[in-house]
Amino acid sequence: xxxxxxxxxxxxxxxxxxxxxxxxxxxxxxxxxxxxxxxxxxxxxxxxxxxxxxxxxxxxxxxxxxxxxxxxxxxxxxxxxxxxxxxxxxxxxxxxxxxxxxxxxxxxxxxxxxxxxxxxxxxxxxxxxxxxxxxxxxxxxxxxxxxxxxxxxxxxxxxxxxxxxxxxxxxxxxxxxxxxxxxxxxxxxxxxxxxxxxxxxxxxxxxxxxxxxxxxxxxxxxxxxxxxxxxxxxxxxxxxxxxxxxxxxxxxxxxxxxxxxxxxxxxxxxxxxxxxxxxxxxxxxxxxxxxxxxxxxxxxxxxxxxxx
Amino acid sequence: xxxxxxxxxxxxxxxxxxxxxxxxxxxxxxxxxxxxxxxxxxxxxxxxxxxxxxxxxxxxxxxxxxxxxxxxxxxxxxxxxxxxxxxxxxxxxxxxxxxxxxxxxxxxxxxxxxxxxxxxxxxxxxxxxxxxxxxxxxxxxxxxxxxxxxxxxxxxxxxxxxxxxxxxxxxxxxxxxxxxxxxxxxxxxxxxxxxxxxxxxxxxxxxxxxxxxxxxxxxxxxxxxxxxxxxxxxxxxxxxxxxxxxxxxxxxxxxxxxxxxxxxxxxxxxxxxxxxxxxxxxxxxx
Numbered sequence: 326x327x328x329x330x331x332x333x334x335x336x337x338x339x340x341x342x343x344x345x346x347x348x349x350x351x352x353x354x355x356x357x358x359x360x361x362x363x364x365x366x367x368x369x370x371x372x373x374x375x376x377x378x379x380x381x382x383x384x385x386x387x388x389x390x391x392x393x394x395x396x397x398x399x400x401x402x403x404x405x406x407x408x409x410x411x412x413x414x415x416x417x418x419x420x421x422x423x424x425x426x427x428x429x430x431x432x433x434x435x436x437x438x439x440x441x442x443x444x445x446x447x448x449x450x451x452x453x454x455x456x457x458x459x460x461x462x463x464x465x466x467x468x469x470x471x472x473x474x475x476x477x478x479x480x481x482x483x484x485x486x487x488x489x490x491x492x493x494x495x496x497x498x499x500x501x502x503x504x505x506x507x508x509x510x511x512x513x514x515x516x517x518x519x520x521x522x523x524x525x526x527x528x529x530x531x532x533x534x535x536x537x538x539x540x541x542x543x544x545x546x547x548x549x550x551x552x553x554x555x556x557x558x559x560x561x562x563x564x565x566x567x568x569x570x571x572x573x574x575x576x577x578x579x580x581x582x583x584x585x586x587x588x589x590x591x592x593x594x595x596x597x598x599x600x601x602x603x604x605x606x607x608x609x610x611x612x613x614x615x616x617x618x619x620x621x622x623x624x625x626x627x628x629x630x631x632x633x
Numbered sequence: 634x635x636x637x638x639x640x641x642x643x644x645x646x647x648x649x650x651x652x653x654x655x656x657x658x659x660x661x662x663x664x665x666x667x668x669x670x671x672x673x674x675x676x677x678x679x680x681x682x683x684x685x686x687x688x689x690x691x692x693x694x695x696x697x698x699x700x701x702x703x704x705x706x707x708x709x710x711x712x713x714x715x716x717x718x719x720x721x722x723x724x725x726x727x728x729x730x731x732x733x734x735x736x737x738x739x740x741x742x743x744x745x746x747x748x749x750x751x752x753x754x755x756x757x758x759x760x761x762x763x764x765x766x767x768x769x770x771x772x773x774x775x776x777x778x779x780x781x782x783x784x785x786x787x788x789x790x791x792x793x794x795x796x797x798x799x800x801x802x803x804x805x806x807x808x809x810x811x812x813x814x815x816x817x818x819x820x821x822x823x824x825x826x827x828x829x830x831x832x833x834x835x836x837x838x839x840x841x842x843x844x845x846x847x848x849x850x851x852x853x854x855x856x857x858x859x860x861x862x863x864x865x866x867x868x869x870x871x872x873x874x875x876x877x878x879x880x881x882x883x884x885x886x887x888x889x890x891x892x893x894x895x896x897x898x899x900x901x902x903x904x905x906x907x908x909x910x911x912x913x914x915x916x917x918x919x
Contacts, residue, residue, distance in 0.1 A: 332660040333901045348778040351819045351899045355705050355740070358655040374753050377713040379655060379706070414753045415707055416775065416820065438775035438820070461776045588717070595654050595714050596690060 328542040330354070330569070349463030349483035352416065352438065353547035356380055356484075356570055360560070360591050361549070363387050363574040366405065367412040373577070376587030380416040380438070382572065383409045388445050388492025389575035389614065392626065398446040400428040403435050410436065418465070423632050424450025433462045439484070441465050442477075444631035445491045445574075454632065457481030467551065469502045469629055471509035471535075472528030474544055476633075479531045485544055487568070488629040489552015492575050494616030496553040496562065498629055503550060503566045513539040543567070552629065555580070555614050557593030557607050564597035581611030646683040647917050649910070650698035652724075653688035654714045656706015656740060660898035661906075662686050665702075668906035672914070682914055692723040700734040700913040701727060703741030703760075705819065705896050708769070711740060712757045721758055728762040729850040732857040732889045734913045735762065742892035743767050743822050747831070748838040748846045761847025762890040764865050766838060768825040771881075771894075778819045783895075785812050785869040785884055790911045812904055814869075816883065816895035823894050824882035827865045863888055889916070 334350065359379025364370040365387060373381045385401040386394065400421050410417045416438035421428035423442055428449075432440050442455050444467055457464040458481030467488035468474035474485045487506075489499030513524060513535060521539060525532040537545050550563030551572035560571045571594050573587075580586045589606040596602045624630070651661045669684040689695050701724075703711070715721040728735045728745065737745040744759055748766040772779070789808040828835055833849035852858040865887040870880035883894040891912075897905045 329659050329663060331901070332663055332898055347899065348775075348780065348817060348819055351817055351896060352775050352778065354657045354660065354899065355707065355819060357657060357659070357706070358653065359707060359710055371754065374709060375713070375755070377710045377717075379710045410774075412754075414751060414769065415709055433776065436774045436776055463775065591710070591714060592717060595718065599690075 330543060330545075330547065331541065334545055345461060346458070346481075346483065350546055352463060353465070353484035356416070356549075357547055358595060359570050360587075360594050361418065361570070361572045362577055362587060363572075364409065364578070367408045369578055369583070370409045370413045370417075372584050373587060374413045374415055376584060377591035378415060378587065379570065380418055381409065381413060382418045382420065382441060382574075383437075384420050387575040387578060388628070389494075389579050390492075391445065392492045392617070400425070400432065400446070403431060406432070406437060407435055420446055421455070422446040423448040424453050424455060426455045429455050429460060433460055437462060439463050439465055442482075443467065444488055444628050448631050454480055465549070467629070467632065468506065470505045470528065471513070471538070472530045473633070474506060474548075475528075475530035475534045475538065478544075478546060479534055482546070484547045484549065486549040486551040486572055488632075489550070489554070490619045490622070491552045491628050492617075493553050493619050493622065494555040494576055494579075494614040495619045496555065496559040497619055499550050499552045499554065499563060500566065502552075502629075503563065503568060506544070506548075507567060510538055510542060510544070514542050553619070554590075555616060557589045557603060557610075560590045561593045561597040561603050564594055570594065576614055579614035581613075585610045586613075645917065646685055647699050647913060648685040648687060648697050649700045649702070649913060650687050650689035650695060651702045651704060652711070652741075653690050654706075654718065654720075655710045656704045657896065657898050658688055658704045658706075661702045661704050661738075662688065664898055664903045664906045665910070668903040668910050671903065671907055672910055682917075684910070690720075691718065692720045695720060695723050695727060698727070698733070699917055701736075703735065703737040703744055704898060705739035705741065708740035708743040709753050709757050711744060712759070716758055721760070724760050725848070725850050726853070728760055728890060730853040730857065732852055734889050734891075734909070734916050736891040736893075736909055738893050738896055738898060739819065739821055742824075742894050743769060745890055745892050746824075746847070747828060747835045748844050749822075750825070750844050752845050756845035759845060759847035761850070763885060763887050763892050764828040764830050764835065765824045765885055765892070766826045766828060766844065767822045767894075769822050770820050771823040771825075772818065772821060775820055778821070780815060780817050781871060783814055783816045783869050783871060783883065785814055785905070786810070787812070787868060787908050788866070788886070790908065790915050810908065814897070814902065814905065815900060816897075817899045818883075818895050819899075821883075821894045824867075824885050824892070827867070827882075827885070830864050830887075869893075
């Protein structure tokens with residue numbers, strides 16, 4: 326099980342960047358133990374809010390549809406995002422393409438509460454991720470391993486999530502990514518400074534961040550599960566693996582009864598260790614999304630390999 | 634998850650719960666541990682309190698608690714999950730029926746208010762306990778989240794204080810403990826209006842369609858009746874802005890209930906937790 330995230334990462338009280346970092350990481354902490362749901366319009370956003378979502382992710386097409394329809398997936402129409410912001414009182418997140426800093430500027434200008442620099446959209450830059458520290462709005466980014474997580478944090482991400490394999494309804498990749506991060510942190514925790522220097526080089530992570538992670542025995546920011554969560558059991562599985570909360574994308578609105586399933590997943594994330602309750606909430610919630618077996622997915626169609 | 638702070642003591646055990654339905658509950662538990670370690674012997678001088686801090690997700694767990702913190706998080710989520718987990722009614726009894734010490738931060742303050750505006754469509758369930766109206770997301774969205782140094786004036790509890798100043802000694806004035814605190818506001822609510830002390834539902838706000846009010850629940854025991862109420866005290870305001878007569882209200886207390894619109898759980902500063910644990914301890918010995 327993951328260790329505790331200390332109340333503060335000890336940023337100085339003064340200094341603009343440090344200050345914003347505290348309130349940026351702070352909002353992520355307020356989302357812990359909650360479910361963030363993908364929604365494509367105001368009506369779905371209301372269903373998510375009524376189900377108890379801690380936040381919604383506004384996007385034009387859920388990952389499952391992006392897979393089917395193909396084409397370039399971009400930031401959503403700001404008008405649609407605004408409509409969702411006007412409809413619900415919970416935080417609203419939106420996705421920007423990897424490296425597309427102007428989409429990020431636009432999302433900041435309309436006042437979204439969090440930006441997901443996301444591999445689910447088609448990357449806009451082959452080499453660079455967005456420099457995130459200078460934005461007033463906080464960022465969440467995906468990772469497959471510790472090095473990737475720490476690179477994103479060093480660029481200014483205030484929250485991390487597993488990449489998983491979005492739009493599949495197959496949780497196996499999210500599990501793999503969380504287990505990989507956990508195993509690498511466990512390794513780092515037993516290392517001397519000399520060994521950590523070498524390990525930092527090996528995984529391409531900044532030494533200071535790696536050292537801090539080793540000391541904390543967990544990522545220094547909030548870490549959610551994402552990519553393939555489709556059932557209450559999937560959500561509780563990710564929580565028991567040490568995630569702080571769960572993103573659910575296609576898993577809700579591509580299922581038979583979205584409202585019921587959404588409620589069940591919210592209950593499962595709060596009571597993630599209570600198997601009896603998990604059994605109760607798993608009952609009679611309609612068809613899960615059909616899903617795609619990740620092993621059958623050609624390499625070129627995998628979203629998690631986007632970003633580095 | 635139960636954690637005892639001082640296992641070897643022969644004194645009284647006080648169990649403090651942190652509502653763990655959603656939000657920053659782990660941070661509160663950590664600060665409670667730090668705060669309890671700094672608390673010495675109580676005012677009687679010869680008892681050690683054995684503190685027990687636990688996460689609370691069910692009515693059964695709440696039943697074990699002498700005091701409770703409701704953390705920051707999303708108040709709509711907490712309210713819905715509480716209702717579906719069968720703990721909303723027990724929470725109301727805890728706060729308003731048995732009047733046990735309860736502290737809410739941010740979302741917790743919203744839930745502990747008798748009246749709230751800007752709730753989601755269809756409103757949300759409130760626990761109540763503080764006769765105030767809160768304005769949710771008062772400052773706007775996340776880009777408006779901020780930090781500010783504020784002055785907080787707590788009622789004095791026992792001989793051990795945070796450092797007093799100013800008001801003590803003046804005839805007829807209650808002694809206050811003053812502290813300066815670096816407060817973090819995240820999509821924060823403020824107390825928009827102090828309502829009059831009302832046993833039962835807030836009649837002033839109940840017919841206003843833009844507001845939601847907490848359901849009525851009267852104290853269940855005589856001791857609870859005594860512990861309850863008095864009027865709402867303002868403990869802290871933001872620095873006054875141009876055009877304001879006074880700064881906006883960010884910390885209040887009424888009887889057994891404390892509410893802060895900022896997040897002491899996002900700092901390493903345990904002083905508010907320390908004050909509150911001393912208050913909880915003083916109630917446990919009554």
